[in-house]
Amino acid sequence: MSAAVLVTAVSDNPLEDNPLEQEKVSLLALVGELDYTNAERLQHDLQEAIGPEVCNLVIDLTDLSFCDSTGIQVFLTIRKITQDRGGSIALTNLQPRLEKLFHLTGLAPAFGIQPTVIDALKVFRARQSSS
Amino acid sequence: MTGDHGQQWPIDEDLTALRERLFQHAAQAGMRGERLDDLLLAVNEAVINVLEHGGGDGTLSISQDDTYLTVDVTDAAGHLDVRHIPxxxxxxxxxxxxxxxxxxxxDEFTIQRIAGRSRVRLRMLLHRSPTGAASPDSVSGDPGPDESWARSEVRSSPANGAGAHVDITHSGGTAPSPQQS
Structure with a gap:
C-alpha cells in the first residue's frame, strides 16, 4: 500500500490582504502519490479537513507527484460535496503528468484548474463580488 | 513473454514500489520524460484493474526488443476482454x-484472453522517428504467435500521445456494440 497522501490546511492567504476566512475559501495542500491503495484514505482525510461547512475549496497540488483514475474519483467526490453546498472547487499548480490526466479524461473544466493558488483565489473573489 | 531483458513479478498492492521498479526498467531502456510518465500511468491503471476487477491475482512482465518496451499485465480472472475498451x-x-x-x-494497447486469463499488453516504441512512427527497418520481425487473437490496437497519432486516435480491429469474435449489450 502506498504511503498516505498528506493533507495540510494552509491558513496564510497568499493574496496577503484579507484572512482566508473572510474570502470564504479554504486552502489545502496535498503531498505524495495518490493511487488506488490510498485514495479512500485521502477522501476521508479531505472530508475531515473541509468539515461540515466549507463550500469553496482550493487544493494546491504542487507536491502531488502522481494521480491515477481512482484519485480522480476522490476529487470528483469532493467536488460534489462543495457543489451541494453551493460552492465550488479549484485545483492549482498541477504537475504536467496530472494536467495530462485531467485533459485526457475531459475533466479539466470541471475542476476550475488554475496555474496558481493566487489565480484561483482571484477567481473566487471575482465571483463573490459579482453575486 | 520474456525477452533477453525480461522480468516478471506478481502484482500486489504496493503500487509505489511497482512504479519505481517500472521507472528503473523503462529508464534503462532509454525512456524519458512525458513518455515514461505515460507508461507509468498506463501500467498503473492496468494493475488497478487486476486489483479491483481481476480477482487481485496477477503478474506483470516487462520485456524489450529493438522496437518496443512491452509490459504485459495478466490477471487470473479472465473477465476483461477487448469489448471493454471504450x-x-x-x-x-x-x-x-x-x-x-x-x-x-x-503506442499499442491490446487485450487478449488466453486460457481463462486476461492479458493487457502495453507497448511503447523505444525509438520514434520524427513522424512518430517506427522507422521501417525497425518494425520488421516476427509478429509473434498471438496475431490470430481478437485484438484491439491503438496507435498514437504522429503529433503526440494526447491526440491519439483509436483504431480498433477485430480478428475474432463479434464486433462489440457501444453499450456492450
Whole structure:
C-alpha cells in the first residue's frame, strides 16, 4: 500500500490582504502519490479537513507527484460535496503528468484548474463580488 | 513473454514500489520524460484493474526488443476482454477511465484472453522517428504467435500521445456494440 497522501490546511492567504476566512475559501495542500491503495484514505482525510461547512475549496497540488483514475474519483467526490453546498472547487499548480490526466479524461473544466493558488483565489473573489 | 531483458513479478498492492521498479526498467531502456510518465500511468491503471476487477491475482512482465518496451499485465480472472475498451472518452461515469487512459497513453494497447486469463499488453516504441512512427527497418520481425487473437490496437497519432486516435480491429469474435449489450 502506498504511503498516505498528506493533507495540510494552509491558513496564510497568499493574496496577503484579507484572512482566508473572510474570502470564504479554504486552502489545502496535498503531498505524495495518490493511487488506488490510498485514495479512500485521502477522501476521508479531505472530508475531515473541509468539515461540515466549507463550500469553496482550493487544493494546491504542487507536491502531488502522481494521480491515477481512482484519485480522480476522490476529487470528483469532493467536488460534489462543495457543489451541494453551493460552492465550488479549484485545483492549482498541477504537475504536467496530472494536467495530462485531467485533459485526457475531459475533466479539466470541471475542476476550475488554475496555474496558481493566487489565480484561483482571484477567481473566487471575482465571483463573490459579482453575486 | 520474456525477452533477453525480461522480468516478471506478481502484482500486489504496493503500487509505489511497482512504479519505481517500472521507472528503473523503462529508464534503462532509454525512456524519458512525458513518455515514461505515460507508461507509468498506463501500467498503473492496468494493475488497478487486476486489483479491483481481476480477482487481485496477477503478474506483470516487462520485456524489450529493438522496437518496443512491452509490459504485459495478466490477471487470473479472465473477465476483461477487448469489448471493454471504450471507443470514445467515457462521460458521466468514471468507469472505463482506466481503459480509456491506457488507449490514449501507449503506442499499442491490446487485450487478449488466453486460457481463462486476461492479458493487457502495453507497448511503447523505444525509438520514434520524427513522424512518430517506427522507422521501417525497425518494425520488421516476427509478429509473434498471438496475431490470430481478437485484438484491439491503438496507435498514437504522429503529433503526440494526447491526440491519439483509436483504431480498433477485430480478428475474432463479434464486433462489440457501444453499450456492450
Amino acid at each position: 471507443r470514445k472518452r467515457p462521460t458521466g461515469t468514471v468507469r472505463g477511465f482506466g481503459l480509456w487512459l491506457m488507449s490514449q497513453l501507449c
